[in-house]
Amino acid sequence: MFTRKRLRIISQVLFLMLFLFLFVQTESKGDDTLGYPVRLFLDFNPLIFITTALATHAREIPAAFFLSLILVLITVFLGRVFCGWICPLGTLNNLAGSLNRRRHDKIRPDLHRAKYYILFMLLASSLFTLQVAGIMDPISLLIRSLSLSIYPLANYGIRGAFDAIYNTEVSGLVAVSEWIYDVLKKSVLSFRQPYFLQAAFIGSIFFAILGLNLIEKRFWCKYLCPLGALLGLLSRYSMIRREVSEGCTSCGICSNVCQGGALSGKAEDWRNSECLACFSCDDICPQNAVSFRLGKNKAASMDLGRRQVVLSLSSGILAVPLIRSTPFTKPDYSEPTLLRPPGALEEKEFLKRCVKCGECMKVCITNGLQPTLIEAGLEGIWSPRLIPRLGYCEYRCTLCGQVCPSGAIRRLHIEEKTRVKIGLAMIDRGRCLPFAHAMPCIVCEEVCPTPRKAIWLEEVSVKNRDGKESKLKQPHVDLNLCIGCGICEAKCPVGDRPAIYVTNIGESRSAVNQLLLN
Amino acid sequence: MDRRQFLRSTAIGSLGFFFAQGFDGLTLSADAAENTDLVVARGAGKSPGAITNAAIEAFGGIRKFVSQGDIVVIKPNIGWDRLPEQAANTNPEVVAALVRLCFEAGAKKVRIFDRSVNDPRRCYKQSGISDAAGSLGAEVIYIDERRFREMSIKGQVLKSWPLYRDVFEADKVINVPIAKHHGLSKLTMAMKNWMGVMGGERGRIHQKIGESLADLGLVIKPTLTVLDAVRILTANGPQGGNLSDVKRMDTVIVGIDEVAIDSFGATLFGMKGSDLSYVKAGAAARMGIMDLEKLKIRKINI
Numbered sequence: 142m143f144t145r146k147r148l149r150i151i152s153q154v155l156f157l158m159l160f161l162f163l164f165v166q167t168e169s170k171g172d173d174t175l176g177y178p179v180r181l182f183l184d185f186n187p188l189i190f191i192t193t194a195l196a197t198h199a200r201e202i203p204a205a206f207f208l209s210l211i212l213v214l215i216t217v218f219l220g221r222v223f224c225g226w227i228c229p230l231g232t233l234n235n236l237a238g239s240l241n242r243r244r245h246d247k248i249r250p251d252l253h254r255a256k257y258y259i260l261f262m263l264l265a266s267s268l269f270t271l272q273v274a275g276i277m278d279p280i281s282l283l284i285r286s287l288s289l290s291i292y293p294l295a296n297y298g299i300r301g302a303f304d305a306i307y308n309t310e311v312s313g314l315v316a317v318s319e320w321i322y323d324v325l326k327k328s329v330l331s332f333r334q335p336y337f338l339q340a341a342f343i344g345s346i347f348f349a350i351l352g353l354n355l356i357e358k359r360f361w362c363k364y365l366c367p368l369g370a371l372l373g374l375l376s377r378y379s380m381i382r383r384e385v386s387e388g389c390t391s392c393g394i395c396s397n398v399c400q401g402g403a404l405s406g407k408a409e410d411w412r413n414s415e416c417l418a419c420f421s422c423d424d425i426c427p428q429n430a431v432s433f434r435l436g437k438n439k440a441a442s443m444d445l446g447r448r449q450v451v452l453s454l455s456s457g458i459l460a461v462p463l464i465r466s467t468p469f470t471k472p473d474y475s476e477p478t479l480l481r482p483p484g485a486l487e488e489k490e491f492l493k494r495c496v497k498c499g500e501c502m503k504v505c506i507t508n509g510l511q512p513t514l515i516e517a518g519l520e521g522i523w524s525p526r527l528i529p530r531l532g533y534c535e536y537r538c539t540l541c542g543q544v545c546p547s548g549a550i551r552r553l554h555i556e557e558k559t560r561v562k563i564g565l566a567m568i569d570r571g572r573c574l575p576f577a578h579a580m581p582c583i584v585c586e587e588v589c590p591t592p593r594k595a596i597w598l599e600e601v602s603v604k605n606r607d608g609k610e611s612k613l614k615q616p617h618v619d620l621n622l623c624i625g626c627g628i629c630e631a632k633c634p635v636g637d638r639p640a641i642y643v644t645n646i647g648e649s650r651s652a653v654n655q656l657l658l659n
Numbered sequence: 660m661d662r663r664q665f666l667r668s669t670a671i672g673s674l675g676f677f678f679a680q681g682f683d684g685l686t687l688s689a690d691a692a693e694n695t696d697l698v699v700a701r702g703a704g705k706s707p708g709a710i711t712n713a714a715i716e717a718f719g720g721i722r723k724f725v726s727q728g729d730i731v732v733i734k735p736n737i738g739w740d741r742l743p744e745q746a747a748n749t750n751p752e753v754v755a756a757l758v759r760l761c762f763e764a765g766a767k768k769v770r771i772f773d774r775s776v777n778d779p780r781r782c783y784k785q786s787g788i789s790d791a792a793g794s795l796g797a798e799v800i801y802i803d804e805r806r807f808r809e810m811s812i813k814g815q816v817l818k819s820w821p822l823y824r825d826v827f828e829a830d831k832v833i834n835v836p837i838a839k840h841h842g843l844s845k846l847t848m849a850m851k852n853w854m855g856v857m858g859g860e861r862g863r864i865h866q867k868i869g870e871s872l873a874d875l876g877l878v879i880k881p882t883l884t885v886l887d888a889v890r891i892l893t894a895n896g897p898q899g900g901n902l903s904d905v906k907r908m909d910t911v912i913v914g915i916d917e918v919a920i921d922s923f924g925a926t927l928f929g930m931k932g933s934d935l936s937y938v939k940a941g942a943a944a945r946m947g948i949m950d951l952e953k954l955k956i957r958k959i960n961i
Contacts, residue, residue: 172786264708332780332801506778535778537740537785572867583843584862588776592900598842614843632776634862 143422147226153232160229164287166224167503173539173555182229183279183546184208187375188260189281189496190367192267192274193547196493201329203548213375216633220379224362225417227277227402230279230350230360237351246399249407252364253402253415254445255549258453260370265457271464271520275496277367280345285499289337289512290344292503296331316440336531337502338511343523346365351520363402363415378441380435381418384409388430395422395431412437469518473655476516477644480625481547482526483561484533484542484551487650488517494549498521501550503540509627510541525550527563529627529643536590536626559591564625565647565656566595566618572640575615579603585616585629585641595622596629596641620647620657697721697914697923702961707752708759708776713762713883713961714911715737723833726884727765731960732756732829734881736837736852737773737788739898740781746890746905747898749837751787753887753911757833758797769797770825770839773855776898789927790821800825807858813942816867821858826879834881834917838888838924840896847897847916849884850876850925850937869936871899876917876946886912886920887928918947919954926951 183189187209194202212223224231264275275281279434303325306318326332337343353360362369366437396404399422405417423431430576468474475488482501485491502510509532512523525541527534536559542552553561566585570576575583589596598614605611618641624645633639647656700714715721722880725731733759735749743751754771761769762958771792779801807821826832836852843865844851848873854861856879864871888910892899901904908927914920918941922932932938932949942949 169778169780170781171780171789296814304805395721506781535740538778538781578865580845580860581868582865583867587865587897588844590777590898590900592904594842594895632862634860634865636860 143170145422145639149419152226153235156227157232157539160283160359163293164284164503166533167288167544168332169504169540173537175504175543178545179504180498180544182494183284183498183500185212186278186280188263188274188371188547189280189547191371192263193494193496195264195267196270196272196362197490198270199235200547203556204545205546209479212372214594216372217374217378218315218345218380219416220376220381220413220416221369221401222323222418223372224366225419228279228362228368230283230366231359233283233351233361234354234361238354241355242500243491247528248396249357249364249402251410254449255364256370257443257445258375258449259365260367260374262447262457262460263367265454267458270457271461271491272493272496273520274367276522277365278496279361279366279368280496281496281498281550282350284503285497286327286343287598288335288458288499288503288589289523290340290347291330292556293335293337293340293364294344296334296464299325299330299335314571318653321379333508334502334506337508337525338528343512359400359417362400362417374443375569376416377414378438379413381416382434382436382438383413383416383422384432384434385411386428386430386432388428389426390428390430392427394425394427398422398425404421414443434487435438441593463576466520467518469521472653473649475645477646478526478528478562479513479516480529480627480643481650482510482541482550482557483524483529483562483611483624484539484553485525485650486551491549491650492517492521492524494547495521496547497525498546499523499525499542500546501525504540504544506535506538506540506615507631509533509631527627529630529640531556533628533631534626536628560649562624562649564627564643564645565620565623565639566627566629566643567627568616569638569640571640572635572638573616574634574640575603577611577640579605579611579613581613582634583614583616584632584634586614588628588632590628591622591624593622595619616641623647666690669925675885677915690827694955695697696916696919696948697912698957699910699912699923700961701908701910701958701960705961707750707887707909707911708756709890710755710909710911710961711885712755712760712924713959714913715757717957717959718883718900718913721764721954722865724829724833725764729761729764729766730760730770730828730864731766731831732826733761733769733771733792733833733835734852734855734892735771735773735788735835735887736847736855736927737779737782737786738776738855740777740810741898742785743787743899744902744905745899746837746839746892747896747900748782748786748788750889753885753889754788754792754835757835758792758795761831761833762796763813765789766831768911770829771797772802772823772825773798774802774823774861775855776787790952804858810878810889811813812874813936814870817864817869820861820875822825822878823856824857833884836884836886837891839892839899840894840929841929842871842896844937845922845930845935846925846928848886848921850921850941853879857906869940872937872943873940873944873946874956876941876944881917882915883954884914884917884920885912886924888924891927893928916947916954918949919951922951923954923956 184205190209191205301320401417510525574580586596698717702710739747741747841847894904
């Protein structure tokens with residue numbers, strides 16, 4: 142009787158574990174490849190496929206995105222099985238919902254439309270080149286939340302606990318705890334503690350979404366999720382048909398257990414676009430009156446209201462000039478500290494593709510890629526930016542371009558990567574030790590990774606305050622060779638505000654933001 | 660016999676002798692090895708492992724330095740995300756040969772680490788060292804920040820500094836630097852390799868590099884130093900990247916006195932020990948002998 146429920150739970154657990162496994166594998170082990178298809182769930186995601194295709198007017202769509210057509214086909218035939226059986230955020234909502242012990246959820250018969258309006262807004266915006274679907278796309282949202290907040294939080298807590306035991310210096314205890322710590326470090330913990338700007342903000346949004354399950358189970362899935370809405374539209378003509386026999390006493394138990402809110406009306410009034418194919422209604426029916434069969438449905442009306450649809454589409458369109466009328470869209474303006482990862486497309490094209498999933502920030506080997514807040518305008522929120530002081534761009538690493546699902550960051554071959562400029566370094570002579578303080582220091586030159594060093598040293602004679610002359614070397618940047626990787630800024634001994642720093646002038650991806658004649 | 664006694668006796672014993680183009684090969688008597696300060700083994704076209712083995716053998720064999728049950732720390736340069744042929748890190752085959760020798764001598768554990776400048780995962784992997792040494796059973800470990808301990812140094816410049824605990828807990832310590840160019844100190848070899856066990860903001864020591872490195876010698880006293888000059892990096896060091904800056908020497912130099920080793924190493928680049936601030940500072944602090952004429956250097960060709 143309960144085999145279908147058990148099967149569904151097994152499927153959910155397996156997919157969640159696969160998702161988490163791929164998430165944890167999104168980290169370098171020293172090679173320049175990861176060995177696993179870590180962005181698989183994004184590749185299969187038709188929402189970011191469609192919105193990327195619309196925003197870019199179908200130019201240069203990553204081939205992997207066509208995998209999402211498989212999910213489209215599954216949904217067209219079988220309905221929203223993705224939501225009920227696969228989606229890792231849906232499973233987490235299920236888990237959080239188990240804390241909600243209320244037997245009867247309040248019926249909100251119309252709220253399910255909200256997610257369709259959200260979807261229409263996102264589609265309309267993206268048709269007019271504004272790609273913000275990633276903010277609410279459940280897979281992007283989940284990877285972003287885990288990468289930038291939940292995983293760092295978990296690491297911080299676990300590391301803190303083991304460090305505390307380590308510092309007790311009770312040898313037997315430490316031996317055991319260090320053994321366990323070592324196992325964890327080799328399996329689930331990150332190589333080093335990740336730190337992200339806005340971690341608390343992004344984490345709070347995630348916890349709030351899980352918390353909505355206390356108001357109503359799967360609140361997010363029923364009312365807000367734009368991917369659920371897209372799959373709902375696709376499942377209108379699905380081949381799964383729910384039948385209620387005459388034994389039904391209209392007891393209403395089925396609508397209490399319905400995970401998708403497909404039965405919020407009368408028992409026989411079933412909305413297949415809301416059905417998550419969990420089969421709970423079939424399993425629980427005391428009269429055994431419910432059954433699911435394969436067969437053609439008569440498409441139920443979506444009942445979204447023409448006005449509301451028009452309104453949501455037009456607000457999606459209106460959002461474009463609203464968000465874009467800022468200096469960030471002026472071609473000759475750019476925030477100087479906005480260092481995009483190597484291989485990032487020209488800013489406009491980049492923003493049309495970036496879905497803010499956070500994969501690049503998760504994989505960044507130095508933890509230097511951080512989420513923007515407003516540095517790239519509102520539409521660029523949570524897109525990646527390199528902050529060299531937190532982590533420079535590793536010269537021979539190309540991982541960010543490998544994990545980007547939408548082609549916002551191109552996959553670069555190592556030869557190209559080592560030539561792409563993300564900005565240029567310049568020296569603050571007022572703070573640089575050999576310039577301002579007549580003290581030797583060559584750290585920037587030492588760490589400069591280009592084969593012919595972009596930082597070169599000039600030997601000069603300097604005098605100290607007693608007039609004593611000495612020779613030392615002062616650094617200079619060869620702008621032709623500098624690629625803006627920022628290791629000089631990261632390692633500069635003038636720790637608080639480095640005496641050498643990178644801004645994005647000269648970045649290869651921009652035709653405008655240039656300095657040199659050639 | 661401790662290190663200082665050994666140095667003193669060999670220094671006295673080898674006065675007046677310099678640079679006999681000896682080809683003693685692998686059949687050195689124990690006495691000959693006893694009186695040698697440095698062994699310079701060269702084997703054009705030979706494998707780095709074979710050159711290393713021959714050099715150690717000529718210096719008296721590994722058993723003279725590593726005993727049954729020892730915990731041995733081997734400290735190569737694994738500072739950079741570079742490939743072996745780029746000569747920015749110690750040659751992995753030299754490291755592997757040492758690991759093998761240590762285990763042959765009965766070492767219980769061999770630990771290898773370096774506080775890399777680039778990302779440690781990439782450095783360990785791309786240098787070839789983690790694979791080469793790990794497959795032989797050595798523990799190739801990433802630096803654990805908790806294991807730096809503030810150590811009293813009482814030097815001219817460094818009064819104290821956080822240093823990596825494992826170096827001091829080991830029974831034997833083998834320094835395995837690579838010889839290469841450096842923008843400030845001109846060359847980096849044995850003495851400068853110990854920056855890799857310094858915690859904190861170690862970049863600051865560049866302000867007084869010579870004295871600082873000599874100060875480190877007050878507390879870090881390796882059992883043996885093996886200078887990898889299989890490939891040397893002649894420009895754009897210490898990380899290079901351009902193969903035209905790499906010169907193949909097929910040479911491994913073994914000794915105990917790091918000042919002597921670095922002083923000899925300078926000659927590979929057409930310099931003298933006295934051109935290097937830290938060699939001069941080390942000699943002045945009586946850490947070792949800079950004057951090559953006062954050293955007994957045994958050159959072997961294999």
